[in-house]
Amino acid sequence: MDWLAFLLSGTVLAATPLLIAALGELIAEKSGVLNLSVEGMMALGAAIGFIVVAESGSHWLAILAGGLASAGLAAIFAFVVLVTLGNQVATGIAVGILGVGLAGLIGKPYESMTVPPMARVPLPLLSDIPIIGPGLFNQPLLVYLAPLLAAALWWMFKHSKVGLVIRAVGESPESAHAVGYDVVGIRFLAVVTGGLFAGIAGAFISVASTTLWSDGMIAGRGWIVVALVVFAMWRVERVVIGAYLFGAATIAELLVQSAGIAAPSQLLTSIPYIATIIAIALLSMDGKRIRLNAPVSLGRVYNGAQ
Structure with missing residues (x-):
């Protein structure tokens, strides 16, 4: 049953950066801002994280540095779309x-x-469970923290004033402004937070997952993250489910190879992207459901002077 432990371990390791970045994108989109520059933010976070580990040997410093670097890039995006009122789609692609x-x-x-991979932290007792223990409970600490972060965001959006304000700004910025909330400021913080999460996700890939630097390391994961938020219908619990499903699709290439199945490597590498296209295509068949769940002002330019 070693293959099952391998599957579980690979799935959670591949899903963790997708989950963290998708949660950040969800925060931005809940506030009404469509950020299509996630790919670039994850790539920058991965590069900065790798460099910090190579020079300092500190993985946690690398995670922090990668997050802050991408938060800075997100601030540039936020300034262009929120202050100068640039088009969110075009600006997102350019910043990416x-x-x-x-x-x-x-x-x-x-x-x-x-670089040396990030240390794994076996959970007492749980890591000793046969088969699933080594796969699920002997991982880098961030793998355990990601679902907790998702739970915290779920609670925030459902039960906290902060979550309510973010949702209000995303649904009707004019109404939120009318009752005294700084729409631009709230959206700016939401976008920067999303960039921070994307950078952390990218750094995690380079210091805990791949650990061999090569240009193009992110390889389209940022676009999977954007699609994942749509697939999840802007709901935290579905983001979690989708992240682990896409994580499993990401390591499908290794499973097929280990099973001795002859298949072109290019086809195997494209499995997660094919899965993304199929998922979005199926979901798009119900356009009404998407419109009902998407933040009403998502992608729309807001001019507070109007």
């Missing part, structure tokens, strides 16, 4: 390309270099 380019530039000297 900027992030990928910066990651490739600063990561060039570290090409093909490896």
Whole structure:
């Protein structure tokens, strides 16, 4: 049953950065901002995280640095779309390309270099459970923290004033402004928080998952994150489920190879993206459901002077 332990371990390890980044994107979209630059933010976080580990040896400092770097990139995006009223789609794509380019530039000297992986933390008693114990409960600490973060955000959106305000700004910014809330400020913080999460996710990939730097390490995961939020219908619990489903699809290539099945490597590598396309296509067949669940002002430019 080693294959099952491998499947469980690989799934949670691959799903963790997707979950963290998707939760950040969910916060931004709940506030009414569509951030399509997640790919670039994750790439920048991965590059900064790898460099910090290579130079300092501290994985947690790398996670923090990657998050802060991407938060800075998110602040640029937020300024353009919220202050100068730039188009969210065009700006998101441009900032995403900027992030990928910066990651490739600063990561060039570290090409093909490896760093020690982030230490695993076995949970007492749970890690000793046969089969599932080694797979689920012998992971880096961030793997355990990600579901807790999701639970905290679920509670925030459901039961806290902060969550209610974010949702109100995303549903009707004019009404939120009318009762005294700073719509632009709230959205700005939401976008920067989303960037912070994306950077942490990217850094986790480079210091805990792959640990071998190569340009293009993120490989489209940022776009999977954006699709995951839509797939989840902007609900935290469905983001969690979707992240682990897509995480399983991500390691399907390794499972097929280990089973000795002959298949083109290009086809195996594309499995998670094929799964994303199929999921979104099926979901899009019910356009009414998407419209009912999406934040009403998502992607719309808000001018407080109007």
